Structures are given as structure tokens and as C-alpha cells.
Amino acid sequence: MKNKILTTLIVFTMGVSVSYAQSPEERGLEVAKAADAADTGFGSSTVELRMILKNKNGQVSERKMSTKTLEMETDGDKSLIIFNTPKDVKGTSTLTFTHRVGSDDQWLYLPSISRVKRISSNNKSGPFMGSEFAYEDLSSQEVEKYTYKFLKSEGNFLIVEQDPVDPKSGYTRRVVTYNKDKGYRIEKSEFYDRKDTLLKTLDYSGYKQYKNKYWRAGQMKMVNHQSNKETTLEFSDYNFEKELTEDDFSQNSLKRAGN
Amino acid sequence: MKVKSGVNYYSSRFYINKKDMKKYIVTVILSFTIYCGFTQEEKGPSLTHDFELELEGEYRYFFDEASFNNQENNFPSIAVRPEYSLEWNKGYESLNFKGFFRLDVDDERTHWDIRELYYQKAKSNWEISIGLKKVYWGVTESNHLVDIINQTDAVESFDGEKKLGQPMVQYSLSTNFGTFDAFYLPYHRKRTFAGSKGRFRFSDVLNKDDFGYESDAEEWHQDFALRYAHSIGIFDVGLSHFYGTGREPLFDFDAFGNINAFYPIINQTGLDVQITHNAFLWKLESIYRTSDAQDFFAAVGGVEFTISNIKNTGIDVGLIGEYLYDERDELALNALQNDIFFGSRIAFNDIQSTEILLGGITDLENSSKIFSIEGSRRFGESMKVEIEGRFLNNVDDNEFILSNFQNDSFLRITLFKYF
Numbered sequence: 164m165k166n167k168i169l170t171t172l173i174v175f176t177m178g179v180s181v182s183y184a185q186s187p188e189e190r191g192l193e194v195a196k197a198a199d200a201a202d203t204g205f206g207s208s209t210v211e212l213r214m215i216l217k218n219k220n221g222q223v224s225e226r227k228m229s230t231k232t233l234e235m236e237t238d239g240d241k242s243l244i245i246f247n248t249p250k251d252v253k254g255t256s257t258l259t260f261t262h263r264v265g266s267d268d269q270w271l272y273l274p275s276i277s278r279v280k281r282i283s284s285n286n287k288s289g290p291f292m293g294s295e296f297a298y299e300d301l302s303s304q305e306v307e308k309y310t311y312k313f314l315k316s317e318g319n320f321l322i323v324e325q326d327p328v329d330p331k332s333g334y335t336r337r338v339v340t341y342n343k344d345k346g347y348r349i350e351k352s353e354f355y356d357r358k359d360t361l362l363k364t365l366d367y368s369g370y371k372q373y374k375n376k377y378w379r380a381g382q383m384k385m386v387n388h389q390s391n392k393e394t395t396l397e398f399s400d401y402n403f404e405k406e407l408t409e410d411d412f413s414q415n416s417l418k419r420a421g422n
Numbered sequence: 423m424k425v426k427s428g429v430n431y432y433s434s435r436f437y438i439n440k441k442d443m444k445k446y447i448v449t450v451i452l453s454f455t456i457y458c459g460f461t462q463e464e465k466g467p468s469l470t471h472d473f474e475l476e477l478e479g480e481y482r483y484f485f486d487e488a489s490f491n492n493q494e495n496n497f498p499s500i501a502v503r504p505e506y507s508l509e510w511n512k513g514y515e516s517l518n519f520k521g522f523f524r525l526d527v528d529d530e531r532t533h534w535d536i537r538e539l540y541y542q543k544a545k546s547n548w549e550i551s552i553g554l555k556k557v558y559w560g561v562t563e564s565n566h567l568v569d570i571i572n573q574t575d576a577v578e579s580f581d582g583e584k585k586l587g588q589p590m591v592q593y594s595l596s597t598n599f600g601t602f603d604a605f606y607l608p609y610h611r612k613r614t615f616a617g618s619k620g621r622f623r624f625s626d627v628l629n630k631d632d633f634g635y636e637s638d639a640e641e642w643h644q645d646f647a648l649r650y651a652h653s654i655g656i657f658d659v660g661l662s663h664f665y666g667t668g669r670e671p672l673f674d675f676d677a678f679g680n681i682n683a684f685y686p687i688i689n690q691t692g693l694d695v696q697i698t699h700n701a702f703l704w705k706l707e708s709i710y711r712t713s714d715a716q717d718f719f720a721a722v723g724g725v726e727f728t729i730s731n732i733k734n735t736g737i738d739v740g741l742i743g744e745y746l747y748d749e750r751d752e753l754a755l756n757a758l759q760n761d762i763f764f765g766s767r768i769a770f771n772d773i774q775s776t777e778i779l780l781g782g783i784t785d786l787e788n789s790s791k792i793f794s795i796e797g798s799r800r801f802g803e804s805m806k807v808e809i810e811g812r813f814l815n816n817v818d819d820n821e822f823i824l825s826n827f828q829n830d831s832f833l834r835i836t837l838f839k840y841f
Contacts, residue, residue: 216773224773225803250840251806252775253474266700268653276583278558281658285701286730289738293773333731356734405512410547413596414653419544422507422518 191311191323198347207233207407211400219391240303241412245420254421261303272421288333295385295394319344348378475841476503486829492618499526530617531577549594554587561696561705564744564763565722568692573611600652607645610667621830634684660694686713718749740767774800788818810834
């Protein structure tokens with residue numbers, strides 16, 4: 164008993180002293196790494212996606228997509244997005260190889276002319292399909308793509324500022340709230356534009372845990388405070404059992420997905 | 423100068439040996455049915471299928487008085503595109519169908535086609551497709567030199583990007599050092615030409631029987647193609663070879679000025695390269711084609727640069743410049759022999775996906791110019807409107823082909839409805 168108390172005391176003191184010895188930058192990076200580690204090992208997943216766009220007058224427009232993701236051990240994830248509606252873009256698909264460092268590789272398939280086009284991943288800040296999500300909001304979140312600063316903790320919540328490394332990002336920073344007790348899942352992100360004014364807030368809700376480890380949100384709601392428009396993403400039919408391989412993320416798979 | 427579109431309009435008439443084609447299609451469908459039956463027994467019936475229908479109403483208006491007798495100015499038209507796909511074996515096996523029918527003022531533009539009807543099976547790193555299919559090769563915007571598998575549906579569009587379904591067996595293998603494709607192409611399809619009421623024709627209406635074949639096997643000459651493609655870092659490279667009956671007809675003139683038009687047996691080697699570096703896409707396509715009647719080299723190369731999300735409006739503006747070279751002389755069909763293409767693609771990235779494409783081709787040796795504008799915008803969830811304008815300016819009278827089309831500037835508006 165004495166020993167236990169002592170150990171606890173030592174661990175506690177050490178813990179405190181460690182966290183005091185850490186700079187906010189180091190602690191921020193530590194949280195980002197912990198979140199990354201908590202999500203490591205999922206292998207591959209597929210999910211159905213409904214995107215609901217609402218303009219400032221409340222008019223609603225909807226699009227549906229299917230997404231496949233493959234975790235890569237030594238580099239960023241690979242993903243395949245297939246558009247199902249609106250019907251004029253049905254079958255249009257994108258294949259993305261994210262890289263931890265440097266530009267992502269991206270191909271677009273246009274089913275009407277059966278053409279695969281390599282496209283520039285330079286456009287990070289532009290809107291994805293007319294929505295309030297920028298391309299960079301939806302791309303794979305790799306630790307190396309930001310620098311970090313720990314801001315504060317509130318109960319289970321750890322609040323970390325993230326500054327994008329890429330100068331082409333539309334943001335000066337984002338402020339991300341992690342839930343330490345739930346596998347470091349993200350509860351909320353606030354995006355600050357290049358003038359450092361609050362641009363958007365993204366709220367995550369309807370979390371479910373898969374394979375007893377991986378937390379996935381059922382809904383992500385992005386509100387643009389400057390334009391008063393909002394976009395909601397609804398995720399359904401998460402499947403972690405498909406055991407996809409790199410062969411499912413080739414240019415041939417991209418063409419198959421769109422046909 | 424000659425423009426791709428001109429080429430297509432010059433050399434087309436809906437001519438297929440319908441009996442043979444039907445026989446072929448029936449065989450293909452039968453083998454599908456048998457194969458599907460077997461597969462289902464093995465894997466269990468987890469089938470997913472999908473039916474889509476697209477209706478189109480179109481109006482083309484040619485504002486200049488016609489060059490030749492019988493040519494019309496107004497072309498209302500309707501088209502229908504049914505699509506059906508059936509997938510099983512976790513999506514690794516499928517049957518795909520895309521049909522097409524158009525009704526037009528021009529009898530020759532009234533036509534139907536099976537764009538695609540093929541069975542496909544994919545397993546780990548390989549894939550096989552059997553049936554009528556469409557395949558696209560290439561990277562450039564103003565001309566599609568390397569793309570050779572499918573015949574152009576030349577009455578269908580000005581830009582030549584609409585294609586006829588090509589019977590084939592395609593085997594594709596993806597490896598760590600690139601993708602290898604082998605094609606067996608057992609049947610050739612001729613191009614369609616505008617009829618007497620149609621624009622983009624010559625003083626004489628070209629008849630389907632005007633075009634013969636170099637090969638005694640005619641449309642049944644057995645053609646083959648190979649392609650190797652690799653994406654490595656910022657490079658996307660494709661190397662291809664085609665042997666068989668060419669998709670472009672060749673025009674021979676005898677001493678009396680009579681035209682002998684036919685589809686030659688050709689060998690064509692193609693190279694396409696794209697370098698994607700930041701906002702720049704550097705593109706090159708080139709071909710070397712040999713046949714008994716003609717050997718030549720052609721190339722198109724240039725750059726596309728996109729300024730994205732201008733002033734946080736979400737608007738992207740792309741600027742495209744390409745140089746086109748063709749070694750063939752004026753009599754040749756695809757004689758974009760020394761021209762410059764410039765264009766701009768404006769994407770508004772709004773909810774309606776509004777897009778505008780402006781372009782121009784100018785001959786570096788004479789006065790001929792073609793300007794174009796294309797735009798599209800979605801309405802609601804299931805409608806789309808497209809506009810297209812093509813303006814032929816100062817066409818040089820010495821242009822062998824284009825001079826026939828100098829009064830064929832037009833505006834088109836098309837409404838699409840999706841079900």
C-alpha cells in the first residue's frame with residue numbers, strides 16, 4: 164500500500180514535472196501523435212456519405228458519395244471517392260494518394276468520356292463540390308502537415324492550435340478540441356482565415372466506436388461564420404471488414420468505380 | 423489549318439455491317455448470360471444493379487447562310503441515353519451497358535449506338551473486359567492524337583470526344599512498375615458523315631460506300647494494341663502501339679482528280695506525358711504512324727496553369743496554351759499542322775457547378791481562326807444546361823477542308839434531364 168502510494172506520487176510528480184518541462188509546442192505535437200496512434204491500425208474502411216449544403220436563405224441541396232480509405236504504414240492514406248448524386252456527375256471519381264511530406268497525388272475520372280486526368284492538388288483552400296468544406300478539410304490528416312501549440316485542457320478535452328505547414332493553406336491556424344478519454348477523437352475545430360479572423364466552425368457528433376478502437380463521427384457540421392452558409396456531412400454504413408488492398412486504389416479501380 | 427472537329431465531320435458516315443454486328447452482340451450477350459449463371463452459383467447471389475436514364479433536348483442554330491444546297495440552319499434534336507450496370511462478387515465482376523439514340527433534322531445525325539456493353543472481372547492486380555467498351559488515352563486538351571481505340575462519333579459533337587462502342591477483349595495488369603494493357607480488337611467501325619441537310623460537309627455528300635478498306639478482311643481485320651502506363655512522382659507517362667485498320671480514313675487522288683478514300687492498315691506508336699508540378703500541368707502527346715500510303719509524325723504539347731480560389735471566392739481560372747504540329751500536308755485529314763491553341767477554363771465551384779471554357783485555335787501560317795465558348799450549369803438536382811458556340815473566322819480560301827465549313831459557325835443549347 165505504501166509502495167503504491169509512493170509509486171503513484173512519483174508517477175504523478177514525474178508526470179507533472181514532465182508536462183511542465185514540455186513546451187506548449189512539444190505538448191501539442193504529443194497530443195497530435197497520440198491521436199494519430201489511437202487511429203493507427205484500422206487497415207481499410209468504406210463509408211457512405213451524404214452532403215447537405217444549406218445557403219444563407221436556408222435553401223438545401225444534397226449530394227451523395229461513397230468513400231474507400233486505405234491506411235498506409237509509411238505514408239499518408241489512399242482514398243477513392245465516388246459521386247452518386249447529383250446525377251449529372253454520377254460516376255465521377257477521385258483517387259488521392261496523400262503524402263506526409265510534399266504534395267498529394269490526385270487523379271480524376273470523368274465517366275462521360277472515360278478519361279482519367281491527373282489533377283493538381285495545389286488547390287487546398289478551394290471549396291469541395293460547392294460546399295463549406297475546403298479540399299484540405301477533407302484530405303487525410305497527417306501529423307507532419309501542421310505545427311502544434313497546446314493551448315489548454317478542460318476536463319477530458321485537450322485544446323491544441325495547429326498551424327498548417329503548407330503556405331497554400333487557406334488558414335493561418337485551426338483550434339482543435341481532442342477528447343482524451345475517447346481515443347483522442349476530435350470534437351470540434353475552429354478555422355481562422357489568412358487575416359486570422361474566425362472563418363468556420365466544424366462540430367463532430369454521433370460518434371461510434373468500431374473494432375473496439377476507432378472512433379468515427381456520424382455527423383460533421385461545418386458553419387461558415389462569414390457567409391452564413393453551412394454544410395453537413397452524414398456518414399453511414401461504416402465498414403472496416405472489407406480488407407481492401409493497394410489493388411483497390413489503382414487507376415484501374417478508379418475507372419471501375421466510375422462505371 | 424484544320425481542326426480536329428473538321429476532321430471528324432469530314433470523315434464519317436454511319437456505316438457498319440449491321441448483320442455482322444448483330445451476330446457479334448448476340449454472341450457477347452449469350453456468353454455473359456452463361457458466365458453470370460455460373461458465377462452466381464459459386465458466389466451466391468449478392469447482386470447490385472443500377473439503372474439510369476438521361477434525356478436530352480438540343481437546339482443548334484447556324485447563323486450564316488449555308489454554303490451548299492439543302493443544308494439547314496436550324497437543328498432541333500432529342501437524344502436518350504439509358505445505362506444499366508449489374509455488379510456481383512463484391513463488385514469485382516460486372517456487366518455494364520450504355521446505350522444511345524439521337525433523332526435529328528440531319529438523317530445521318532439520327533443514329534443509335536451501343537456505347538458500351540461489356541463483362542468485366544477484376545482480381546487482385548489484373549482485370550479483363552469483354553464486349554463493346556470505350557477506352558481513353560491521352561493528356562492534352564486541344565487534340566487527342568494518342569487516343570485510337572474507339573472510332574469517333576463524328577456527327578455527335580464538334581470536339582470529337584464522343585466515341586462509338588468498340589468490340590474488344592482488354593486485359594490489364596497493374597504492377598509496381600506500371601500498368602500493362604493488351605487489346606484484341608476484332609471489328610472496325612467506320613465514321614459517320616453529315617447528310618445532305620447537315621452542316622460540316624462538302625459540296626458532295628459523302629456516301630458510306632465511298633470508303634473502302636485496304637485489308638481484304640475489311641471490317642473484320644483483326645487489330646491489336648498494347649499500352650504501358652506508369653505514374654511515378656510528378657510524372658504520368660504512357661507508351662502505346664496500335665496495329666490494324668486506322669480510325670481515320672485516308673484520301674488518295676488519282677491523276678484525274680478522283681478521290682479514293684479508304685481505311686488503311688497502320689502501325690501507330692504513341693507517347694503521352696504529363697508532369698504535374700504545383701499549379702502547372704505540362705503535357706505532351708505525340709504519334710508516329712506508318713502505312714503503305716503514308717508515314718508521318720504529329721505532336722501536341724503545352725501547359726495548363728490554374729489560379730485557384732481567387733480572392734477566396736472559390737473561383738478557379740485555368741489558362742491553357744498548346745502548340746499543334748502535324749507532318750502531313752493539307753490533303754491529310756488531321757492537319758493541325760502548325761497551330762496554336764489557347765483557352766481558359768473558369769470553374770465557379772458553386773452549388774450548381776457552373777463552368778465556362780473559352781478557347782481559340784489560330785493558324786500560324788494563314789488567317790484561319792476558330793473561337794469557341796462552352797458553358798454548363800446544373801439546375802435543381804437533376805437538370806443541366808449546356809451552351810456551346812463555335813465561330814469560324816477568316817477561313818483561308820486555300821484551306822482544303824476548313825474552307826467548306828466557313829459558314830458553319832453555330833450556337834447550341836442543350837437541356838439534360840436525369841432520371
